[in-house]
Amino acid sequence: MGNANGREEEVGNGIEEDESLSLTETGRSNGGAMGLSYNHAQVPGRVASSESMGNIIDNNNNNNNNNNTPPHSPGRSPSPLLFAPQLPVAPLQRGDGLPFFNNIWQNESQGVVDQPPERAIPSMITWNYGGNNVAVEGSWDNWTSRKMLQRSGKDHSILLVLPIGIYHYRFIVDGEWRYNPDLDFAPDEMGHVCNLLNVNDNVPENLESVAEFEAPPSPDYSYSQTLPTEEDFAKEPVAVPPQLHLTVLGMENPDEASSSKPQHVVLNHLFIEKGWASQSVVALGLTHRYQSKYVTVVLYKPLIR
Amino acid sequence: MMSLCPRNYSYCPSVIIWQSDEAVPRISVTDLEVSRHRISLFLSTHNAYELLPESGKIIALDVNLPVKQAFHILYEQGISVAPLWDFCKGQFVGVLSALDFILILKELGSHGSNLTEEELETHTIAAWKEGGKLHLTRTMDGNGASFSRRHLVHAGPNDCLKDVALKILQNKVATVPIIHFSSQDGSVPQLLHLASLSGILKCIYRYFRHSSSSLPILQQPICSIPCGTWVPKIGDSKPFAMLRPNASLSAALALLVQAGVSSIPIVDDNGSLLDIYSRSDITALAKDKVYAQIRLDEMSILEALRLGQDANSPHGVFNGQRCQMCLRSDPLHEVMKRLANPGVRRLIIVEAGSNRVEGIISLSDVFKFLLGYPEFVGHHFT
Numbered sequence: 001m002g003n004a005n006g007r008e009e010e011v012g013n014g015i016e017e018d019e020s021l022s023l024t025e026t027g028r029s030n031g032g033a034m035g036l037s038y039n040h041a042q043v044p045g046r047v048a049s050s051e052s053m054g055n056i057i058d059n060n061n062n063n064n065n066n067n068n069t070p071p072h073s074p075g076r077s078p079s080p081l082l083f084a085p086q087l088p089v090a091p092l093q094r095g096d097g098l099p100f101f102n103n104i105w106q107n108e109s110q111g112v113v114d115q116p117p118e119r120a121i122p123s124m125i126t127w128n129y130g131g132n133n134v135a136v137e138g139s140w141d142n143w144t145s146r147k148m149l150q151r152s153g154k155d156h157s158i159l160l161v162l163p164i165g166i167y168h169y170r171f172i173v174d175g176e177w178r179y180n181p182d183l184d185f186a187p188d189e190m191g192h193v194c195n196l197l198n199v200n201d202n203v204p205e206n207l208e209s210v211a212e213f214e215a216p217p218s219p220d221y222s223y224s225q226t227l228p229t230e231e232d233f234a235k236e237p238v239a240v241p242p243q244l245h246l247t248v249l250g251m252e253n254p255d256e257a258s259s260s261k262p263q264h265v266v267l268n269h270l271f272i273e274k275g276w277a278s279q280s281v282v283a284l285g286l287t288h289r290y291q292s293k294y295v296t297v298v299l300y301k302p303l304i305r
Numbered sequence: 306m307m308s309l310c311p312r313n314y315s316y317c318p319s320v321i322i323w324q325s326d327e328a329v330p331r332i333s334v335t336d337l338e339v340s341r342h343r344i345s346l347f348l349s350t351h352n353a354y355e356l357l358p359e360s361g362k363i364i365a366l367d368v369n370l371p372v373k374q375a376f377h378i379l380y381e382q383g384i385s386v387a388p389l390w391d392f393c394k395g396q397f398v399g400v401l402s403a404l405d406f407i408l409i410l411k412e413l414g415s416h417g418s419n420l421t422e423e424e425l426e427t428h429t430i431a432a433w434k435e436g437g438k439l440h441l442t443r444t445m446d447g448n449g450a451s452f453s454r455r456h457l458v459h460a461g462p463n464d465c466l467k468d469v470a471l472k473i474l475q476n477k478v479a480t481v482p483i484i485h486f487s488s489q490d491g492s493v494p495q496l497l498h499l500a501s502l503s504g505i506l507k508c509i510y511r512y513f514r515h516s517s518s519s520l521p522i523l524q525q526p527i528c529s530i531p532c533g534t535w536v537p538k539i540g541d542s543k544p545f546a547m548l549r550p551n552a553s554l555s556a557a558l559a560l561l562v563q564a565g566v567s568s569i570p571i572v573d574d575n576g577s578l579l580d581i582y583s584r585s586d587i588t589a590l591a592k593d594k595v596y597a598q599i600r601l602d603e604m605s606i607l608e609a610l611r612l613g614q615d616a617n618s619p620h621g622v623f624n625g626q627r628c629q630m631c632l633r634s635d636p637l638h639e640v641m642k643r644l645a646n647p648g649v650r651r652l653i654i655v656e657a658g659s660n661r662v663e664g665i666i667s668l669s670d671v672f673k674f675l676l677g678y679p680e681f682v683g684h685h686f687t
Contacts, residue, residue, distance in 0.1 A: 139516055164511050290462070290497055293359055293497075295361050295497050296362040298365065300366050
């Protein structure tokens, strides 16, 4: 891990090598330094810009294939479906006063007021054609910074967490511009060929591929309960299970309602508005699922007496 | 006093021939074709399912609700359009929108109305849609056809975005319900979403914003492209509707209906922008049942707007501003980014500094331009 140490001193972090393996809160401020450029010596001029990207690549802290594994072992590949993307935050100021704050990122978020934070999706970029130092540059930050890929044998890879959209990117393999012919590519406006990354938030439901997802068998009971009789109707109705109170229907704030996923337990239950007996119009609500999305329909109906 | 041009108000599609002698950048035809092709490709390969939010909420109304109560519900829920459900047929049969209320209020206000006040209490949406508008449609010019629709314009979740956008443009509606029929014979409808051009634009914007070089036309300032409606001294000599703040509400509603526009800028004596009156502002009249107490020609639009601008207005005010403005030098991608915000359907183009109104650019203007509609598109959707 000699080159890691040497690099840190350049940067002035003053973090011991051992500390870097167990990043928690401090990880955010130099997550960029640790996760991205850990195994390679960096050209000094490049340091600032790659660290400014650190606030976007926070998730590498959760990534299993850095820090703890020595460079030669393949490492565990992270499943993009299993970890929750963190919202990027401004990293802490470093002691030497260099601003971490990426201006491009700031302008983006200023333009979007009153909206929930943009969801960022993790995507993997790989390079399987060997090389010692492989980095990638892309249009996600307008080609200003370079990110080193993690190496495992002849393969290099990096996990990027980006908002939805199409991005152009290129590889720099041992100093040379290259593109990966296995992935989508297209010429850019200057005529160079770049790879295309299409970040999409439609995670297709492919439950068969998830081995742990077998549905449990039905319980061993019979469905022989008799229908309710008159005396049953005379009794008080059973109390509503508390989970059913978790409906999105009562939420006043539309932003809040639309960003919170309904619990499975309230799906396909018909809700009626409170205090309906005295009104002439009643509201009925139903939440149902369509593929991966949830829709709550509220229907106003006249009450005929 | 109204500053209206005393001519007819029929509007043509947005191809404008520039006669300005200012040095505006010319747009290259290849840029335009490449951009249009890429957008068309994107819209054809993505479908309406992408418009759905992860957890969405839609308000629907029973078609047998009294119109008056429907009006109140729209106001209280802060929405301006709701699909209509018919229990007997088990289908969604139409949509109730702000335009319906404008027509009802005009009907009430006009002499010889066949609706008394008590009848309004019980007049159902169904009855209104069936009969009440027929005599009005005959007096419309050109836009009458869009009011007498008998069936619901809708789309399915697997329809491509291009078809949805074209349906919206061709039927001159603002929203198209996305409905999924879950049984084989199409008898059980599942309402999924109310699609609008704003949602589609948001998809386009999110997809292309990081590769702006692939849509070169987006860098052009809006004054250089034939998009939007401009005041006569800048664009060609078509009438551009504007109103003074003391104009009566009945004049504003008449203008909205006849001109077939969804909003009218309110300007002062110098032509500087003060505010905007939109069709959806009509629902503010439900507050405290104002619509029953006023005569439309006695209330000014300024007063009408004040009704809607209370602190508790749920629909309201986006970004703290009712009317979103932009400059003629703003590039198209900037305009698109702002139109992609929900609730913003139009931007008013103003002169820097004086805020004098120079034009309006709306969602449908942008889509007509990007899709090359109607010249290059041959489909007809009913």
